[in-house]
Amino acid sequence: MSDINCIKKLRNEKGLSISEIERTMKINWRTAKKYADEDQLPQERECKKTEMMYEEKWGEIVSDWLFEDSKLKKKSRRTKKQISFWQLKNV
Incomplete structure (x- = not known):
């Protein structure tokens, strides 16, 4: 989640392009685009223990x-x- 927040901050506050975010964070271009332009944050999964x-x-x-x-x-x-x-x- 911290990486996603960092991507959003670089895109929204610093105004970096997707390619610059990709190079800075050393992640895939598609991943950077997905999280930078998406409005909603992904939900954290809650593990249900069924043992x-x-x-x-x-x-x-x-x-x-x-x-x-x-x-x-x-x-x-x-x-x-x-x-x-x-x-x-x-x-």
Whole structure:
């Protein structure tokens, strides 16, 4: 997104041509034209997590565990096997 904003700024505020923007930013001419002359900014994609962990509402618990474990020594952290065993046990 920062590149797109930079392209728009070079075109609108500084008045550079597409070819000058292309050379300055070292991008393809078509890309420079696309973002310089387009009115709307592209929407950022929102990833929807559809794995079992998120559908079953285990995602928050596991992410909390991973955050807590990141503070521990490497040997003291939970393994993938321990986390998946807990999920299967509680199903």
